[in-house]
Amino acid sequence: xxxxxxxxxxxxxxxxxxxxxxxxxxxxxxxxxxxxxxxxxxxxxxxxxxxxxxxxxxxxxxxxxxxxxxxxxxxxxxxxxxxxxxxxxxxxxxxxxxxxxxxxxxxxxxxxxxxxxxxxxx
Numbered sequence: 207x208x209x210x211x212x213x214x215x216x217x218x219x220x221x222x223x224x225x226x227x228x229x230x231x232x233x234x235x236x237x238x239x240x241x242x243x244x245x246x247x248x249x250x251x252x253x254x255x256x257x258x259x260x261x262x263x264x265x266x267x268x269x270x271x272x273x274x275x276x277x278x279x280x281x282x283x284x285x286x287x288x289x290x291x292x293x294x295x296x297x298x299x300x301x302x303x304x305x306x307x308x309x310x311x312x313x314x315x316x317x318x319x320x321x322x323x324x325x326x327x328x
Contacts, residue, residue, distance in 0.1 A: 225301030230262035
């Protein structure tokens with residue numbers, strides 16, 4: 207059984223950006239809610255979340271561009287073909303790992319900025 211969603215090739219690595227864009231959507235929702243609930247107490251946190259959001263959306267766009275350059279993205283149906291269980295497995299293993307690494311890099315950056323501000327280095 208084939209699942210036709212996004213791309214035309216049979217390689218299942220083409221949906222890895224689904225996990226990063228799902229996390230980017232979540233970061234966007236969190237940032238918008240923080241802005242609404244807000245005031246000045248959230249401004250630093252919103253700026254940090256905005257950096258994570260930028261990293262995730264940027265990674266998603268770069269992965270999509272990579273698929274376009276390699277000819278793996280089709281603008282006509284079927285966009286993606288692959289075994290649904292293999293697709294899900296790749297999203298849950300490699301895609302989630304990519305998102306976790308991106309978030310970990312952001313967390314180290316955010317902690318470094320907080321420590322530098324506390325020591326008045328920045």
